[in-house]
Amino acid sequence: MSPEQAKVSTCTTRCRGPLCGGEKTHGLRSGSTDCRTCNRRRIRCDRSLPTCKKCALKELTCPGYGLRIQFGQGVASRGKLTGKTLPVLEPAPLAAAAAVHTRDSPKSVTPGESSDSRDDGLDASMLAGKSEPITVPYTLRNAFQPSFDESALHNPFALNLDPSSYALSQYLQGRPVRQLISYYDHVVATVMPWVDGPENPWRTLMLPLAMHSPSLLLAILALSAEHYSSRSGLPWPMNDGFVSSNYRDKSLLLLAEDLRTEVSEHASVARHARASGILATILVLCNLEMIRSDSATWRVHWKAARTITRRWTAPHLASIVLDDTCRFLVKEAFVYDVFGSSTTFGDDDQIPGSVLAEEDAQVFTDWLQLIQEVTCAERWRHRVASPSAVSPGLANMRVLQERFDYARNRSLEFSKTLDFGTAGLRSDFAVLVDIFHYAGLAYSFQALLDPQDFAPAIETCVSGVITKIANIQNKEAYQHDLVWPLFVVGTQSRFNKNTQAFAEAKLLEVMKSTGFSNCYPALEFLRRFWDSDPGVAVDWMQFARQESSQGLHFLVI
Numbered sequence: 293m294s295p296e297q298a299k300v301s302t303c304t305t306r307c308r309g310p311l312c313g314g315e316k317t318h319g320l321r322s323g324s325t326d327c328r329t330c331n332r333r334r335i336r337c338d339r340s341l342p343t344c345k346k347c348a349l350k351e352l353t354c355p356g357y358g359l360r361i362q363f364g365q366g367v368a369s370r371g372k373l374t375g376k377t378l379p380v381l382e383p384a385p386l387a388a389a390a391a392v393h394t395r396d397s398p399k400s401v402t403p404g405e406s407s408d409s410r411d412d413g414l415d416a417s418m419l420a421g422k423s424e425p426i427t428v429p430y431t432l433r434n435a436f437q438p439s440f441d442e443s444a445l446h447n448p449f450a451l452n453l454d455p456s457s458y459a460l461s462q463y464l465q466g467r468p469v470r471q472l473i474s475y476y477d478h479v480v481a482t483v484m485p486w487v488d489g490p491e492n493p494w495r496t497l498m499l500p501l502a503m504h505s506p507s508l509l510l511a512i513l514a515l516s517a518e519h520y521s522s523r524s525g526l527p528w529p530m531n532d533g534f535v536s537s538n539y540r541d542k543s544l545l546l547l548a549e550d551l552r553t554e555v556s557e558h559a560s561v562a563r564h565a566r567a568s569g570i571l572a573t574i575l576v577l578c579n580l581e582m583i584r585s586d587s588a589t590w591r592v593h594w595k596a597a598r599t600i601t602r603r604w605t606a607p608h609l610a611s612i613v614l615d616d617t618c619r620f621l622v623k624e625a626f627v628y629d630v631f632g633s634s635t636t637f638g639d640d641d642q643i644p645g646s647v648l649a650e651e652d653a654q655v656f657t658d659w660l661q662l663i664q665e666v667t668c669a670e671r672w673r674h675r676v677a678s679p680s681a682v683s684p685g686l687a688n689m690r691v692l693q694e695r696f697d698y699a700r701n702r703s704l705e706f707s708k709t710l711d712f713g714t715a716g717l718r719s720d721f722a723v724l725v726d727i728f729h730y731a732g733l734a735y736s737f738q739a740l741l742d743p744q745d746f747a748p749a750i751e752t753c754v755s756g757v758i759t760k761i762a763n764i765q766n767k768e769a770y771q772h773d774l775v776w777p778l779f780v781v782g783t784q785s786r787f788n789k790n791t792q793a794f795a796e797a798k799l800l801e802v803m804k805s806t807g808f809s810n811c812y813p814a815l816e817f818l819r820r821f822w823d824s825d826p827g828v829a830v831d832w833m834q835f836a837r838q839e840s841s842q843g844l845h846f847l848v849i
Contacts, residue, residue, distance in 0.1 A: 327354050332816070343525065351800065353522065353809045355584055445478035448713070449490045451499055453477065458503040464510075472516040472528075473499070473509075480519050483772040483806050484579070486655060487721055489711050493620045498572060501617060505569030507550055510543035511576040518583050523807040540580060547573050571600045571621045578628060582810035582849065590810070590847055594632055598643055601625040605647040623652055630660045631776055631849040633667050634735065635814070637833075637840040640671050655706040656728065658699035663732055670739040670833070687740045689749065692733065700729045720764050724773055730756035731777035734784060743831055754784045758794060771805040774798065779811070779848045782818040783832040792822055813846035 326337035329347050337344050343354035455470055477495060484494035502509040517528040517536030528536065550570050574597045581590040601622055604614065614622065629643040645661030669682045685691055703725045712718040734753035737746045757777050764770055782795035796815060803809050821835050829835035 327356060329354055351804065353584075353803070353812070445474060447478040447482065447488075449482075449488055449492060449495065450474075450477045451495055453499050453503075455503065460503065460509070461506060464506070469509075469513060472513045473502075475520060476512050476516040479523075480516055483808070486724070486773055487710070487712065487717065487769060489713065491711065497617050497620055498576075501568060501572055505572065507543045507546035508569050508573045508576065510539045510546065511573045511580065514539035514543060515576055515580045515583075518580055519807045522583050522809065540577070543573060543577070547577075567600065567604070568615075568617050568621060571597060571604075571625065572617075574600065575621065575624055575628065579808075582808050582847065584809060591845065594628065594847075595641075597625045598629060598641060601629075601643050601647060619652055622647055623654075623657075626664075627660060628849060630664045630667070632847055634663065634776075635779070635836065635848045636845060637671075637837045640668075640675070642668055644668075653702070653706070655703045655710070655725075656699075657706075658702045659696070659728055659732060662695055662699055663735065666736045666739050673740070674837075682740055686736075689737065689741060689746065692736050692740070696729055696733055696736075699732075700725055703728075717766055717769055720766050720770055723760050723763050724770055727757055727760045727774070727777050730754070730760065731780040734780050738783070738831060739833065750784055754781050754791065757781050758791070761798070768805060771802045772808070774802055775811050775814075776848050778802065779814055779818070782815075783821070785818075786822055786826070786832075792818075810847055810849065814848045817844070817846050 326339065327344050327347065329352050330337035330344060335346060338346055343356060347354035453473065455473060456465065460469075477499065481492055481495040481498075482488040485492050498508070498512070502512050514536045517539065520528050521536070547570065550573075574593050578590055578593040578597065581593065604618065604622060626643050626645070626647055633639075633642045642664060645664050648657060648661065666686065669686050673682050704722060707718070707721055707725070710718075710721075712721060730753040734750050734757070737743070737750050737753070743750065758781060761774060761777070778795050778798050781791060782799075785791035785795055795818065799811055799815050803811060817836070817839065820839075821829075821832050824835055829838060
C-alpha cells in the first residue's frame with residue numbers, strides 16, 4: 293500500500309474519498325447533516341467528528357450524522373401466506389447482499405398489525421421508505437482489526453471459548469471475530485441477565501449456540517462492536533470501511549433464509565433445535581437496536597420474537613419437550629415482552645405468562661407473570677371502557693399486595709441457589725428484589741386502581757424504590773436492572789421536581805454505565821409528560837396512549 297493509500301485508510305471521518313488527506317483536512321462542520329439529538333433539542337449542531345461537541349457537553353449520546361436503517365411492514369400478496377405479516381427483513385439476492393438505509397423518523401415507522409396467535413406462518417417484510425442502496429459485500433473476511441488489549445479483560449466468569457475449534461465459515465475465522473467474541477464474553481454478557489455469574493446463560497448457552505448458528509454469531513459480533521462504540525465513544529477499530537452494521541446486515545440476510553426454512557417444516561424436536569438459533573438471533577438483534585436511542589427497529593424484532601415464542605408454546609405442541617436452550621430463549625422473550633408491553637399501547641398481543649411452566653420458574657418469574665397479568669388487565673379495561681372489567685382478584689389493593697409479597701418471597705428463595713461470587717452482591721440482590729417489589733406495586737396501583745384514592749400508597753412505593761436504590765453498594769453490577777423501576781418513579785413525579793431530578797439523573801447514569809441508550813426516548817417522554825397539562829392527560833398511561841396514536845413509541849427494559 294502506498295503512503296497515500298495508507299493515509300486514506302486511517303481517516304476516521306466519513307469522507308472515505310480518494311483525495312482524502314486525513315482528519316486534519318476536515319473542518320468541524322464536515323458532517324452532512326445535523327445529528328438527531330441536536331435536532332430534537334432544537335439547537336444548531338456543530339457537526340464535529342466523530343460526534344458533535346454539544347452532545348458531549350451535555351453527556352448525551354450523539355448518534356452521528358449517518359443514515360439510519362429503517363424497516364417497513366410487508367404483506368404477502370400471493371401464495372399460502374397471502375395477507376399475513378411478520379416483521380422480518382426480506383434479503384436481497386446473496387450475490388448483491390444489498391442493505392437499504394434510511395434516515396430514521398419516529399413517525400415514519402408504523403408498526404404492522406399484530407400476528408394472530410393461531411397464525412401458523414411466518415412472512416418476510418421488505419425494507420420500506422425512500423432510500424439509497426448501500427452495497428454490503430458478501431464476504432466479511434478481515435472486517436475488523438481491533439487494537440484493544442485483550443489481556444485487560446478479566447471477567448472471572450468468561451468462557452474464553454476458542455472459535456477455531458468449531459467448523460465456522462472462512463470469513464468468521466479471523467482475529468477480529470475472535471476479539472469481538474471475547475468482548476461479548478467478558479463485557480456484553482455481564483449486563484444481559486439480572487446479575488452476572490458462572491451460570492449466565494447469555495454466555496454459557498448463547499456462545500456455544502452461536503458456533504452452530506451463523507446468523508446468531510453475526511448478530512453477536514454486531515452487538516459487541518456497537519456496544520464497544522457506545523461505551524468508548526469511538527468506533528470499533530476497523531479496516532476497509534466495515535462497521536458493526538455489516539455484521540448486522542449479514543445476520544439479517546441469513547435470518548430471513550432460516551425463517552423461510554422454518555416455515556416449511558413441520559413441528560418436531562429437530563425443528564425446535566434449528567429454531568433456537570432463530571429466536572436467539574432475534575433476541576440479540578433486539579438488544580442491538582436498544583443501544584442506539586434513535587432506532588425504531590426494536591419493534592420489528594420484538595414482534596418476530598413474539599410470533600416465534602407463541603409457535604413454540606402453542607397447545608398442540610405440548611408434547612414437544614423443549615431443551616434447556618429453547619426454554620431459556622422462551623423465558624427471555626417473555627421477559628422482553630413483559631417490559632415492552634408495559635410501556636407500549638394499542639397492541640394487545642402479549643405473550644401470556646402461561647408459556648412458563650413451574651419448572652421454568654426462577655428469580656423474578658412470579659413477579660414478571662404478575663406484571664404481565666396487570667398489563668393485560670389494564671389494556672382490557674381500557675378497551676371495553678369499564679373499570680368493572682378487571683377481575684376482583686386484581687382490582688384490590690390487599691390482593692395485589694399479597695401477590696407481590698408472594699412473588700418477592702419466591703425470588704428471594706430462588707436467589708439462594710445462585711452463585712453471586714461475593715456476599716456483597718448477594719446482599720445487593722435482595723435489595724434489587726425489594727426495588728422491583730415497590731416498583732411493581734406502584735405500577736399496578738396506577739394501572740388498576742383509582743390513582744386519586746390510592747395516591748398515598750403509590751407515593752409510599754415510589755419512596756421505597758428511591759430509598760432502596762440508594763442502598764445498593766455494588767452499583768455497576770446492578771445498574772442495568774434499574775431502568776424500569778426508575779421509569780416508574782418518573783411516571784409518578786409529575787408534580788415533584790426532586791423526584792424528577794432523581795429519575796432523570798439516574799437514567800442518564802444507567803445509560804452511561806451500561807452502554808445501552810434505549811431509554812433516551814423514555815426520558816424524553818417523561819419530560820414531555822412532566823410539562824403536560826393534567827387537564828388533558830390525567831396520568832402517564834393516558835398521555836402515552838395519546839402519543840402512541842401519533843406514532844411516538846418507546847421501550848423501557
